[in-house]
Amino acid sequence: MRDVNNKMMELDSDGIKDKIYIIRGLKVMLDSDLAEIYGYTTKAFNQQVKNNIQKFEEDFCFQLTDDEMLEISRSKNLTSIQTKGKRGGRTYNPYVFTEQGIYMLMTVLKGELAVKQSKALIRIFKEMKDYLIETEGIIGQKEMLRLSIQTIENTQAIKKIEEEMMTKKDLIKVMKNFINSDISREILILNGQTVEADVAYTEIYKLAQKSIYIIDNYIGLKTLVLLKNVAKGIKINIFSDNIGNYLHRVEYEDFIKQYPNINISFKTTNKIYHDRYIIIDYKSKSERIYHCGASSKDAGKRITTIAEVRDTKMYYPMIDILLTNQEMILI
Numbered sequence: 001m002r003d004v005n006n007k008m009m010e011l012d013s014d015g016i017k018d019k020i021y022i023i024r025g026l027k028v029m030l031d032s033d034l035a036e037i038y039g040y041t042t043k044a045f046n047q048q049v050k051n052n053i054q055k056f057e058e059d060f061c062f063q064l065t066d067d068e069m070l071e072i073s074r075s076k077n078l079t080s081i082q083t084k085g086k087r088g089g090r091t092y093n094p095y096v097f098t099e100q101g102i103y104m105l106m107t108v109l110k111g112e113l114a115v116k117q118s119k120a121l122i123r124i125f126k127e128m129k130d131y132l133i134e135t136e137g138i139i140g141q142k143e144m145l146r147l148s149i150q151t152i153e154n155t156q157a158i159k160k161i162e163e164e165m166m167t168k169k170d171l172i173k174v175m176k177n178f179i180n181s182d183i184s185r186e187i188l189i190l191n192g193q194t195v196e197a198d199v200a201y202t203e204i205y206k207l208a209q210k211s212i213y214i215i216d217n218y219i220g221l222k223t224l225v226l227l228k229n230v231a232k233g234i235k236i237n238i239f240s241d242n243i244g245n246y247l248h249r250v251e252y253e254d255f256i257k258q259y260p261n262i263n264i265s266f267k268t269t270n271k272i273y274h275d276r277y278i279i280i281d282y283k284s285k286s287e288r289i290y291h292c293g294a295s296s297k298d299a300g301k302r303i304t305t306i307a308e309v310r311d312t313k314m315y316y317p318m319i320d321i322l323l324t325n326q327e328m329i330l331i
Contacts, residue, residue, distance in 0.1 A: 016124045021072050021096070023064065025258070028096035030072075034105065037121070039113050046095060052108045060101035064093045197299035200306060201226045204278055209286050211235045213279035213319065217269055220246040220297035224255045224264070232261040239269050239322050242330065246297060249330035266328035278306075282319060287312055 019033045035045035049056060064072065097105065106118045195203075205212060205227060212234060216223065219240045224247070227236060256262065276292040289312045293304035309315065 016121070023068055023072065023096060024062075026059075026098050028098055029102065031095040031097070034097060034102070037117050038105070038109050039117070040109075048108055049095070049105075055104050055108065056097075056101060059098060060104055061095055061097050063095050066093065069093050198226065201296055201299060202229060204280065204288075204290060204306070205230050207286070207288055208234050208280045210281045210284055211237070211279075213237045213239065213277075213282060213322075214296070215239045215269065215273060215275075215277040215279070215322065216292075216295050216297075217241050217243045217271075217273060217276075218246060218295040218297060220295075221251050221255070222297045222299065223247065223295070224252065224262075226296055226299070227262060227264070228255075228259050230262060234263070236262065236264045237267060237323075238264060238328075239267050239273075239325070240328060241269050241271050242328060245331065247330060252330055266330065267322065267325045268328045269322065270325060277315070279315075279319060283316070289315055 019029055020027050021030075022028075031046055031049075032042045035042045038045065040048070049061065102121060106114070109118075206229075208230065212227070212230065214223070214237070216238070217240050219238060219242055223238070230236065252264075256264075276295055278288075278290040278292060280286065280288040280290075289309040290306050291309055292306045
């Protein structure tokens with residue numbers, strides 16, 4: 001029989017906002033608060049997580065350092081938090097969970113109470129995001145950009161979680177009812193095989209040892225986010241006329257602040273290109289060229305194909321001219 005608290009926390013948006021803290025640039029919730037929400041003691045709650053630790057990578061869950069614990073203790077009046085080393089306190093610093101980690105908890109914590117509280121949490125997070133969107137003119141543009149990046153990343157994380165939940169019928173209903181229907185698996189065809197869109201681009205970019213060239217006149221924030229895991233030192237050139245101005249300078253600057261190891265340069269295409277291409281390690285032994293049927297910013301929204309080009313040398317004159325083009329200025 002599990003060790004649970006006798007009293008279940010009633011959830012409301014104001015109460016949840018008071019339990020969200022900014023640590024390492026991420027919005028997080030404490031293990032003790034989540035334990036209370038789900039009707040567990042903190043010890044029993046963390047044991048459930050420990051039993052499924054392979055599901056909780058560092059961007060889902062991490063332990064606070066002493067400095068972070070001091071920071072979070074000062075941020076609000078946290079008289080109820082037990083501090084490591086104090087009489088009656090815990091013997092270790094608390095763990096915190098990001099929004100992705102909270103979604104992952106839904107695949108670990110079972111039972112009627114867990115489903116009920118999961119529904120309430122999803123509603124509250126959705127309300128909070130809807131409020132930010134509705135008040136875009138009031139809150140800062142920087143906050144909206146940061147939210148945009150986080151939303152794209154959360155979309156990818158939720159896709160992974162949905163796969164974990166396929167055998168959990170009660171939780172599938174929760175996710176389908178309360179998560180935006182746009183967050184569905186986006187499939188494209190890569191070299192004749194059906195592949196999840198984000199995975200396809202990520203796997204292609206992973207092949208790069210020296211450089212990545214992207215030729216695409218329609219770029220956006222997602223174009224950048226798909227590059228966030230590229231290894232340090234890889235030179236990235238994006239050739240685009242940025243038709244429609246989907247990517248703005250402030251979005252790029254905010255992205256680079258979050259991912260300073262990413263090295264991106266922009267050049268124009270001089271309005272003579274229609275198709276999209278990805279060129280990996282141009283003119284080296286590991287060179288690969290892919291012809292893409294759609295822009296990466298729209299990855300998977302419609303049926304599209306990415307096919308590897310066999311005769312790469314036929315594209316050399318085109319690429320060499322592109323490399324001499326002028327810088328593309330974001331506005």
